[in-house]
Amino acid sequence: MIQKDYDREPGLPAAGRPSAFPRSAWVLSDGKAGDEAQCIGVAEALKLPYDLRRVEPRKPFAWFLPKGPIDPKERETVEGSPIAPPFPDLVIASGRRAAAYLKRVKQASRGRTFTVFLKDPRTGPEAADLIWVPEHDSLRGPNVLVSATSPHRFSAQKLKSLRTSPIPEIDALPAPRIAVLAGGNSRHHRFTGDDISRFAAGLEKWGETQSSGFMITASRRTPEPLVSALKTLANGGRHLFWDGHGTNPLPAYLAKADAIVATADSTNMIGEAAATGKPVHLFMPSGGHRKIDRFLATLADKGVIHPFPGPFTATTYEPIDATPWIAQEILRAYQAKQQEDATEARRGPERAQDRQDKANS
Structure with a gap:
């Protein structure tokens, strides 16, 4: 679990984007305005252009989500699919019915797309590379971000x-x-x-x-x-x-x-x-x-x-906004995954040579 520290507001790097910054993104939802607003708020905090993709699974497929399969008519290979390629570097998703589609994007992109889910996907921490939940929800895990308030668009x-x-x-x-x-x-x-x-x-x-x-x-x-x-x-x-x-x-x-x-x-x-x-x-x-x-x-x-109703109070406090922190943690996790993938790619030829050496010995 990664807990929001309200004594530290790191924000995004001021001096340009790092080389491992995502260049393309989707906001993926099942159409609920509140869910979409949270995802868009995070994308905007990342200063990242995005495509808005909405899933509309038919019955009975919608009944079994998020655990069931996605609607076959919305598979990535079907014309007009909301998850049709080319796949982006990053997908930020929310909404119960969108969770299975996010997992499908991860599979179809062969793991290249970094996936983020906002709120509890109800299928466990394995539903995405990174998950954010509000503090009052119970989901926890090493890839789960936790903060008191939700992300939004009011920076x-x-x-x-x-x-x-x-x-x-x-x-x-x-x-x-x-x-x-x-x-x-x-x-x-x-x-x-x-x-x-x-x-x-x-x-x-x-x-x-x-x-x-x-x-x-x-x-x-x-x-x-x-x-x-x-x-x-x-x-x-x-x-x-x-x-x-x-x-x-x-x-x-x-x-x-x-x-x-x-x-x-x-x-x-x-x-x-x-x-x-x-x-x-x-x-x-x-x-x-x-x-x-x-x-x-x-x-x-x-x-x-x-x-x-009660007495009027004019007392102020330090504004509470978890959105920049959530964006920062997404960027940090994305870069770590990019580094991990690059290391794995470099080790590929070495492993092939090791297998060849063993075969020749």
């Missing part, structure tokens, strides 16, 4: 650039500006009528007592009653609500926020908020899970999260 540079760029509709909001990240129903959480009422009432109170300007986003999982309540709040003036049309303003909302309110149903969303260094006020809908509890406890210990 420190990107947030800094947006923070200093003029965005009139955001800049006109009263301070403190608060980004409101509303998730929705998930495997472990449900927004009941009481939850929606508590959440909306908490925002209304802050709007009155703090004279806050809210920058509100909802997700595709956000239940309609909650969307309606948030729209009503925004229509009262002094607030923004993104309706899902046009360019997603979330990066700008995070960059410009003095504080953040987020719902506890998405560890990815909370991890993105933690990259800002701004206080994250957390709303707990009904439900929960012990893995999420462990994740939240880690962030609470680091001073990231605070309860919502």
